[in-house]
Amino acid sequence: LFLPFLIGLVGLRNLGNTCFMNSILQCLSNTHDLRDYCLRNTHRTDLNNNCRAKAALMEEFAKLTQSLWTSSSSEAISPSDFKMQIQKYAPRFVGYNQQDAQEFLRFLLDGLHNEVNRVTVKPRSPMEDFDHVSDDEKGKRMWNKYLESEDSKVVDLFVGQLKSSLTCNECGFCSTVFDPFWDLSLPIAKTSGEVSLMDCLRLFTKEDVLDGNERPTCHRCKTRRKCTKKFTIQKFPKILVLHLKRFSECRVRTSKLSTFVNFPLKELDLREFASDNSVNAVYNLYAVSNHTGSSLGGHYTAYCRNPCVGEWYTYNDSRVSPMSSSQVRSSDAYVLFYESAASSRMKVIKILS
Ligand SMILES: *[C@@H]1O[C@H](CO)[C@@H](O)[C@H](O)[C@H]1NC(C)=O
Ligand SMILES: *[C@@H]1O[C@H](CO)[C@@H](O)[C@H](O)[C@H]1NC(C)=O
Ligand SMILES: [Zn+2]
Numbered sequence: 001l002f003l004p005f006l007i008g009l010v011g012l013r014n015l016g017n018t019c020f021m022n023s024i025l026q027c028l029s030n031t032h033d034l035r036d037y038c039l040r041n042t043h044r045t046d047l048n049n050n051c052r053a054k055a056a057l058m059e060e061f062a063k064l065t066q067s068l069w070t071s072s073s074s075e076a077i078s079p080s081d082f083k084m085q086i087q088k089y090a091p092r093f094v095g096y097n098q099q100d101a102q103e104f105l106r107f108l109l110d111g112l113h114n115e116v117n118r119v120t121v122k123p124r125s126p127m128e129d130f131d132h133v134s135d136d137e138k139g140k141r142m143w144n145k146y147l148e149s150e151d152s153k154v155v156d157l158f159v160g161q162l163k164s165s166l167t168c169n170e171c172g173f174c175s176t177v178f179d180p181f182w183d184l185s186l187p188i189a190k191t192s193g194e195v196s197l198m199d200c201l202r203l204f205t206k207e208d209v210l211d212g213n214e215r216p217t218c219h220r221c222k223t224r225r226k227c228t229k230k231f232t233i234q235k236f237p238k239i240l241v242l243h244l245k246r247f248s249e250c251r252v253r254t255s256k257l258s259t260f261v262n263f264p265l266k267e268l269d270l271r272e273f274a275s276d277n278s279v280n281a282v283y284n285l286y287a288v289s290n291h292t293g294s295s296l297g298g299h300y301t302a303y304c305r306n307p308c309v310g311e312w313y314t315y316n317d318s319r320v321s322p323m324s325s326s327q328v329r330s331s332d333a334y335v336l337f338y339e340s341a342a343s344s345r346m347k348v349i350k351i352l353s
Helices: 019-029 032-039 042-046 052-070 080-089 101-116 135-149 153-158 197-205 341-352
Strands: 160-168 174-181 184-186 208-210 227-235 239-244 247-250 253-256 282-293 298-305 312-316 319-322 333-340
Touching (some): 019 052, 019 080, 019 101, 032 042, 032 052, 032 153, 052 101, 080 101, 101 282, 101 333, 135 174, 135 227, 153 239, 184 197, 197 227, 197 239, 282 341
Parallel strands (some): 184 239
Antiparallel strands (some): 160 227, 208 227, 239 333, 282 298, 282 333
């Protein structure tokens, strides 16, 4: 006997161009740890000062997630209460215009994080100078510094750390900067054929020469110099969100690239992009936000691998239907959700023990 409800196979009603929101909500609802956080009401203990007025978005998000997983029928659910809260938090979502799913995801995660931030009083410590320590140590200290003011379940899951190294072409001095990231926006190489996700990541982390007006100040030379800049991933998040930059702003018109980006469903190994190549950085795909159409209009759906049954399903607003994993890769894939293989293995061990 197969019951679509109770295992999250419930659709979301379209309230009028809200497919961008439904698509992201389904991807998040299939994010195992975030779902459990909502189902177990753990967010209640994290709510800022238990001030309900300041936690309305998280409450509605948790309620919606609970409805998707505990509804006693397979009938689609209306996300209108949730929409009310997200538009209070971010007024740009008022009304029924088509919006960008990745921007929506950013706003939503930011809103949820602010409400369940374990830090209620942010320290006002002066900027410290970490330049006398090793890069690795500096990365760690910068990360701890970040946690002193931003620390939540959302950060535990989604936030990683990026290292950018700036090398002076004149004296060879290398300075490093560490920044948290909530997702990576990857450029797509212009080509007539298909590209791979690794190509996009290589383009993203490619050495960039800063010259002319862009020349930064070298700390050793004490003057502006031509420099090379390069990104590496210092700390890998549990959930890695990769956004394919399909939309580009050119003058007044936005255009869309429909290049086929080939990405692995299993064992995406990102060690090549790590600051420290000995780390384990293997990921498995579990959700995709799919966008069809042009930049002017289009439709979003979600493909998610159900965490209970391990099979893939298409979420097209109120409709949920099984799909083959061979259909997941397409030139419509827009936002990819990967889970660290190490943290999914941990879960299996927990279930078995
Ligand atoms: C992506 O979604 C659109 C409709 O939203 C659909 O037409 C297209 O077939 C989907 N892509 C795949 C590979 O199913
Ligand atoms: C989504 O549903 C609409 C009808 O509501 C349909 O026209 C469209 O083809 C569907 N897209 C996919 C990818 O199933
Ligand atoms: Zn220099």
